[in-house]
Structure formats: C-alpha cells, structure tokens
Amino acid sequence: MAHAQARPILLGLIGSPIAHSASPAMHEAAAEAVGLRAHYQLIDVANADDTQLRGLLSALAPIGFSGVNVTFPYKERVLPFLDALSPGARAIGAVNTIVVRDGRLTGHNTDTTGFARALVQAFGPTPEGPVALIGAGGVGKAVAVALARFPGLEIRMVDADPAKAEAVAAALRGHAAVRVCRDIEEAVAGATGLVNGTPVGMLPDRGSPVPLSLLRPGMWVADAVYSPLWTPLLTAAKRIGARTMTGRELAIHQALDAFALFTGREAPAAAMERAFDRAVAPLAA
Structure with missing residues (x-):
C-alpha cells in the first residue's frame, strides 16, 4: 500500500472563475480520512476555445490525473472530447466529473x-x-x-x-x-x-x-x-x-459521489463537511 501511495492521487477542477472553490479542501480531506494522499489542483482557464479545451483534456492522462471535476462554463463543452459518457451524463448532456482510467476519459454527472x-x-x-x-x-x-x-x-x-x-x-x-x-x-x-x-x-x-x-x-x-x-x-x-x-448541500453531495468515482472508496461525509465549512468560512465573514 505504501508503494501505491509513493505519490499522491492527482485530481483537479477545470472552470473559471474557481478561486473560491471548496473542492480541493473536500477531496484532500476525504483522501486523508481513508488513508490516501491526494493533491487537488485548481485549473482556472478563462475563455478556452475548443482547441485549448481539447488540448487540456488530452494532457490529463499523460500528466497522471486520476480524474477532474468540471464546472462553469465547460460542463457541456467538454463532451465532444471525452471517450465515454455514463448513462446519466449522456441523458443530461453535461458532465461535472471526468474519470481517467487507462488513458481513457469517462464523463459522469454527480450534480x-x-x-x-x-x-x-x-x-x-x-x-x-x-x-x-x-x-x-x-x-x-x-x-x-x-x-x-x-x-x-x-x-x-x-x-x-x-x-x-x-x-x-x-x-x-x-x-x-x-x-x-x-x-x-x-x-x-x-x-x-x-x-x-x-x-x-x-x-x-x-x-x-x-x-x-x-x-x-x-x-x-x-x-x-x-x-x-x-x-x-x-x-x-x-x-x-x-x-x-444553500449550495453547501449540493457541493458536498456531488463531491461525495465524485470522490467514490475517482478512488473507488466511499467518501467520509463528515470529513468532507468539515473541510467544506472551513473552506467557505472566510466567505461568510
């Protein structure tokens, strides 16, 4: 197990603006709670055209990402650049979670x-x-x-x-x-x-x-x-x-489902809730 965790699981969020996102705190805390290490990277890309978006997504597997979340304004625009869609994501026509496995990108919707x-x-x-x-x-x-x-x-x-x-x-x-x-x-x-x-x-x-x-x-x-x-x-x-x-409930529940897709582990809700509340506390001040 120690060998498997020689480097942290690499996760991220693609969207803009995302500086206030609580996702890094939630996913890194959830990983720690189940004995994993994770690094969650904010990928703030404003006004990306299709060429830039395709390039960004095609780089995820070679860089070593296990998965990324997707938020405004790219939830619909990423679809043409994915290898597969879950039935739910296909029905909705929007993706907020991309799992990277064996070089393939599969879109899901945990919203x-x-x-x-x-x-x-x-x-x-x-x-x-x-x-x-x-x-x-x-x-x-x-x-x-x-x-x-x-x-x-x-x-x-x-x-x-x-x-x-x-x-x-x-x-x-x-x-x-x-x-x-x-x-x-x-x-x-x-x-x-x-x-x-x-x-x-x-x-x-x-x-x-x-x-x-x-x-x-x-x-x-x-x-x-x-x-x-x-x-x-x-x-x-x-x-x-x-x-x-408030948006707290949606943010936490979609993250719990995304974490399970990324890692194959059930996310600890209490750890995610605490991390979310700490992350948004400065915004509530």
Missing part, C-alpha cells in the same frame, strides 16, 4: 445524484411543486433531471436562451411534467419551490436571478451557488420566512 439527495435532506422525501427552475445550462439540466425523479412535481423552466430550456424539456417529456416559461414571472407565479441553477449571485456578482419581490414566505428556495453561501436570493428568502437550501 444530479447530489442535488436529489440534498433536496431530500433539506425538504423531506416528497418536496412540493410546482418548481421554478432558473437556468438550463450544465447545472440547470442536472437539477431538472434530479427533480424529474420526484413524482408529481411540475418543473417550470426558464433560461435566457429559450432553445436550451426547450431542449431539456423535450428530453424529459414522458418522464416528468415540464413546462418552458416565457419569463421568470411566469415560472414563479404560484410555484411552491424555486431553484437557481445559474451562476448569478456567485462572487463577485451580487445580483439575484429572480426579482426579490416575487418571493413568498410559503416557498422553498434552493441555490446551487455556494460562494457566498448566503446569496442575495437566499438572504431575501430567509428574511421573509421561506425555507432555504
């Missing part, structure tokens, strides 16, 4: 499994709907697939690019009740739940994806953003008495 488990933890086994889902990009698509697992939920999607929302809705029809809305007001009107699947509200941005006047006390509101943990959207929702779920 879906992570969000579904986080939602149950926060709001119980039968979250109520209809649910307004803002964003049909990489995270939005994963959240839509996760919401489709709950029977009886109507998913109301809205995106700045209506064609993206239509494509997700088309893929889910027959599996869930999905409606593409013209605007945020239509999506939120009468909705019981609201999910932000966009980067709006992530530092340094201080905006809200939804006009705060549309929030109501009886709603539950979830945000995929965790830097800061309390986004303007969640702060306003909490202030009026709505139930809330």
Whole structure:
C-alpha cells in the first residue's frame, strides 16, 4: 500500500472563475480520512476555445490525473472530447466529473445524484411543486433531471436562451411534467419551490436571478451557488420566512459521489463537511 501511495492521487477542477472553490479542501480531506494522499489542483482557464479545451483534456492522462471535476462554463463543452459518457451524463448532456482510467476519459454527472439527495435532506422525501427552475445550462439540466425523479412535481423552466430550456424539456417529456416559461414571472407565479441553477449571485456578482419581490414566505428556495453561501436570493428568502437550501448541500453531495468515482472508496461525509465549512468560512465573514 505504501508503494501505491509513493505519490499522491492527482485530481483537479477545470472552470473559471474557481478561486473560491471548496473542492480541493473536500477531496484532500476525504483522501486523508481513508488513508490516501491526494493533491487537488485548481485549473482556472478563462475563455478556452475548443482547441485549448481539447488540448487540456488530452494532457490529463499523460500528466497522471486520476480524474477532474468540471464546472462553469465547460460542463457541456467538454463532451465532444471525452471517450465515454455514463448513462446519466449522456441523458443530461453535461458532465461535472471526468474519470481517467487507462488513458481513457469517462464523463459522469454527480450534480444530479447530489442535488436529489440534498433536496431530500433539506425538504423531506416528497418536496412540493410546482418548481421554478432558473437556468438550463450544465447545472440547470442536472437539477431538472434530479427533480424529474420526484413524482408529481411540475418543473417550470426558464433560461435566457429559450432553445436550451426547450431542449431539456423535450428530453424529459414522458418522464416528468415540464413546462418552458416565457419569463421568470411566469415560472414563479404560484410555484411552491424555486431553484437557481445559474451562476448569478456567485462572487463577485451580487445580483439575484429572480426579482426579490416575487418571493413568498410559503416557498422553498434552493441555490446551487455556494460562494457566498448566503446569496442575495437566499438572504431575501430567509428574511421573509421561506425555507432555504444553500449550495453547501449540493457541493458536498456531488463531491461525495465524485470522490467514490475517482478512488473507488466511499467518501467520509463528515470529513468532507468539515473541510467544506472551513473552506467557505472566510466567505461568510
């Protein structure tokens, strides 16, 4: 075992901006807790074109990476450069986890499994709907697939690019009740739940994806953003008495699933939770 660990497992995150990511802390702490050593490298690449992205991904195996996570804005754009996709990643059309084995890159999506488990933890086994889902990009698509697992939920999607929302809705029809809305007001009107699947509200941005006047006390509101943990959207929702779920739960649950894919070991949840909280504490100050 000592020989196998002569050098640390090399992991990373591809995206931009990612300086505030808690992923290095979570994965390195999880590895230590199960007796492994890991180095998790932030690969902050802004505005990469397809040639740069292909080059970056083709270098992962030769450099010795066991896997990388992928975040905004590359969750969909990496697909053409992978050797294989898990059924879940193929269905979603977005990848947040790439496993490197024997020179081959396989894309997975742990945002879906992570969000579904986080939602149950926060709001119980039968979250109520209809649910307004803002964003049909990489995270939005994963959240839509996760919401489709709950029977009886109507998913109301809205995106700045209506064609993206239509494509997700088309893929889910027959599996869930999905409606593409013209605007945020239509999506939120009468909705019981609201999910932000966009980067709006992530530092340094201080905006809200939804006009705060549309929030109501009886709603539950979830945000995929965790830097800061309390986004303007969640702060306003909490202030009026709505139930809330920060991006902490999604971040931890998707990381637990990704760690298992990277290492073949079950990740220790307590170690990841402690590492996440330490990593984001300066942002909450």
